[in-house]
Amino acid sequence: MRIIYIPIDERPCNTLVVKRIANSSRDLELVMPPIHLLSNKKTPAAVERLWSWIIDNASEVDSLILSLDMLIYGGLIPSRLHEMEKKTGDKWLKRLRDFQRQFPNISIYASNMIMRTPKYSSNDEEPDYYADWGRELFLRAYLTDKEEKHLISEEESRQLQEISHSLPNTYIENYERRRRFNSRMNQCVLELVKDGVVTFLAIPQDDSAEFGYTAKDQHAVLKRRGELQLYNQVHIYPGADEVGATLLARAYNDYYHSTPSIYPIWSSTLGAQLIPLYEDRPFYESLKAHTMAAGCRLTDDPDEADLILAYNTPGKIMQESWEQYQKDITYDSFRNLSMFVENMKGFVCQGKQLIIADSAYANGGDHELIIRLDQAGILDKMLSYKGWNTNGNTLGTTISQGVLGLSHTNTLKIKENIIYHLLDDYFYQAELRMKLAEEILPAYQLTYFDLKDQAEMIDRIRDKLLLKRFRETITNSFNQTSIQIHTYAPWNRMFECGIELEVQHY
Incomplete structure (x- = not known):
């Protein structure tokens, strides 16, 4: 199987990590464009040259994994900075329709982000004015949404008035004009799915919140998805940088007509019901979403499972990974790592394929878990270890590596990938x-x-x-x-x- 892969940006988490997962299977060749055709943080990709490269290589592949953020805006960060007009978006929608007519046998697995709204002030990945007014832009939309739903408190109402008084209208107008364009594109892409141009669409949510811009845009997409009855072809869930890996697993499973079954085991009693940092729903709901998006299913019978997913979650309170040396007591009192690791060792000894999603902390792995896995002698006897950034990032790449590692596996590549993520996800990110x-x-x-x-x-x-x-x-x-x-x-x-x-x- 050969797949063209166009990532959401050029960073290793969206290029190298996905390539490593693909290389662990002998049944797959991932074809990626030269790095110079992709974005460079805030500098958009050479989208016309990128499109020409796709056309030139399309005749030799079975599927296309496509970030519409890269294709339309020139990358994930440029999607938050552009000044595009409606005709530009329409041009790319037409090109995708033309592509499907030219290459009707190529399945397109696409991703399209709902534009995030960070709750902090920083222009590292946002417009320049976000450095001074980002928090206020977020809060204004957040509190306005609460007010419209009659959920705002008196104190919040006063805060909203103060922000509305001080926040320059020019920034509000600029930000909302861009959001309207992006939201329209989110909904127009649903029409491509309805018409069979796009086989499957993933819409990950980056830095989700219960109220505000992102929540309202998500609601609009959900409403339109319902009107078009695209429940099976369009999935919306928390995530971002893992989406290339998730679509890789989906394309692979579709091509080989497989639906791997996953049996989850949990490190804590409450873990499944906790809401991880940076996300808007419990761990178990994210597990359902990522499992289905990857073309897999959950099972409550470990004997029939193709994969055992060891899901490391907090006990009760979730912290950042660099805080774990002053960790909340519930990481011990509401979690039992001894039994968790013993269960994992038991499955490994039975010959089951084990994958680990290390989501106990945000933005990095769990020191105690890694020590225990090494002492138990199973750290190098599993299919996958990952524990990076958000829970969605970790979970999506973990499931993808499990899928690609199930058959015709390059065992040495699997071990190298575990080492890579120990170095990056734990030793760098957490320590x-x-x-x-x-x-x-x-x-x-x-x-x-x-x-x-x-x-x-x-x-x-x-x-x-x-x-x-x-x-x-x-x-x-x-x-x-x-x-x-x-x-x-x-x-x-x-x-x-x-x-x-x-x-x-x-």
């Missing part, structure tokens, strides 16, 4: 990211979101620390391997890192 930001960056007058011209120096410091922490922590697993790494800083910031990983097996 070293904030340590470097607090202890190293200030000495060079650098900030978390701007490494200036010193990124290479920070990368080499990170390389040494990552290897040191990996070697002194993982002592019982991957004993027949040696690793070398070279990290880099996408978007010249500390939030994520790319890892060039070399693994020798002996």
